[in-house]
Amino acid sequence: MTAIRRVAGAVTALLLIALLGAPRAFADAVAFTWSDARITAPVGLATDQDHSLYWTANATADTTKTSLYAVGADGAIKATVTYAQSTTGVLAVGYGANNVYALDKSPKTNTLRLSYMTLSNLIVSGSLPYHFYEFVLPEAGQTIVALIMEPNNQFYVVAESGHVYKAPPKPSIAGTNKLTKVSDGTGGVTGGFYDPTTTSVVLRTASAIVLANPTSFATTSTIAVPAQPGARGIGKALDGGSYLLVGQGNGSPVISTGGASSSPSAIPSDAGSPSASVTPPSTPAPSPFPSDQLFGNATRVALTGAFVLALLAAVVAFARR
Numbered sequence: 001m002t003a004i005r006r007v008a009g010a011v012t013a014l015l016l017i018a019l020l021g022a023p024r025a026f027a028d029a030v031a032f033t034w035s036d037a038r039i040t041a042p043v044g045l046a047t048d049q050d051h052s053l054y055w056t057a058n059a060t061a062d063t064t065k066t067s068l069y070a071v072g073a074d075g076a077i078k079a080t081v082t083y084a085q086s087t088t089g090v091l092a093v094g095y096g097a098n099n100v101y102a103l104d105k106s107p108k109t110n111t112l113r114l115s116y117m118t119l120s121n122l123i124v125s126g127s128l129p130y131h132f133y134e135f136v137l138p139e140a141g142q143t144i145v146a147l148i149m150e151p152n153n154q155f156y157v158v159a160e161s162g163h164v165y166k167a168p169p170k171p172s173i174a175g176t177n178k179l180t181k182v183s184d185g186t187g188g189v190t191g192g193f194y195d196p197t198t199t200s201v202v203l204r205t206a207s208a209i210v211l212a213n214p215t216s217f218a219t220t221s222t223i224a225v226p227a228q229p230g231a232r233g234i235g236k237a238l239d240g241g242s243y244l245l246v247g248q249g250n251g252s253p254v255i256s257t258g259g260a261s262s263s264p265s266a267i268p269s270d271a272g273s274p275s276a277s278v279t280p281p282s283t284p285a286p287s288p289f290p291s292d293q294l295f296g297n298a299t300r301v302a303l304t305g306a307f308v309l310a311l312l313a314a315v316v317a318f319a320r321r
Contacts (some may be wrong), residue, residue: 028226031237031244031256032075039069044191044233045246046095051123052238053078055100057090066090068102070123073238075254079123083130085115092147103147103157110137111176112144112157134176135167146192148201150214158203162187164217183217186210191233204234209243209258223258
């Protein structure tokens with residue numbers, strides 16, 4: 001009987017541990033999984049409310065062109081947009097007021113290129129005309145991981161080290177533009193974007209979402225996030241209700257977590273590129289919580305464990321009678 005009591009006590013303790021872990025599990029879900037062979041190393045997720053899409057790109061070299069992918073809320077590619085510029089690997093993507101942006105390294109030393117294309121109301125696969133800015137970094141040896149686009153096309157780039165660099169208020173497409181360091185920031189950054197509703201910069205590390213002041217980039221709050229293999233980018237769900245965490249590699253999940261702002265982005269543009277034709281997504285954009293993925297892996301594990309432990313506790317209690 002003593003042995004049974006010990007087992008019952010251990011089962012009860014394990015059940016409590018499982019239940020305590022459940023709130024974290026319930027807070028996170030798999031929004032979708034990268035399942036298209038064309039997306040092998042996604043660098044981020046730029047939310048496009050105008051077309052009900054996300055934009056992403058691969059952090060891989062291409063000697064002839066650069067490809068950006070228009071992705072639906074289910075993670076499926078709806079269109080592939082290319083422009084005739086080689087890249088050693090896209091560093092970050094962005095979207096604002098019908099412009100899609102891609103940040104990569106310039107062949108020039110310590111220089112970045114920010115290319116942009118203007119979209120029309122419909123999106124189809126094809127090659128688009130583009131313009132680009134060149135930005136010179138004030139420090140060498142920095143790995144750039146995020147593009148921050150604030151109102152009136154004020155651009156910032158953020159390094160993995162946390163260092164933040166500001167572009168001129170009105171960058172020129174002729175010649176180079178000097179970036180200015182404005183903050184040492186938070187180390188370990190893997191992605192980020194500007195949230196116009198909360199007027200906060202949203203940065204991501206491997207273990208947390210960091211909300212920062214849009215001028216000083218000082219941290220205002222942090223949100224713990226679940227572990228994710230190849231943690232890379234962060235975006236906002238199309239419905240505005242959560243943040244989406246991007247991992248690396250085909251087959252990796254995009255995790256929905258935390259609470260995000262609900263209003264769409266509205267960033268003025270000065271671009272004058274010709275419009276491109278595009279096809280709308282073939283089906284209406286679903287919720288970022290697909291019905292077959294309402295609970296993420298962590299949630300399913302916690303619930304399954306809790307059920308098994310509860311069953312064991314019931315069996316032990318019955319045996320004691």
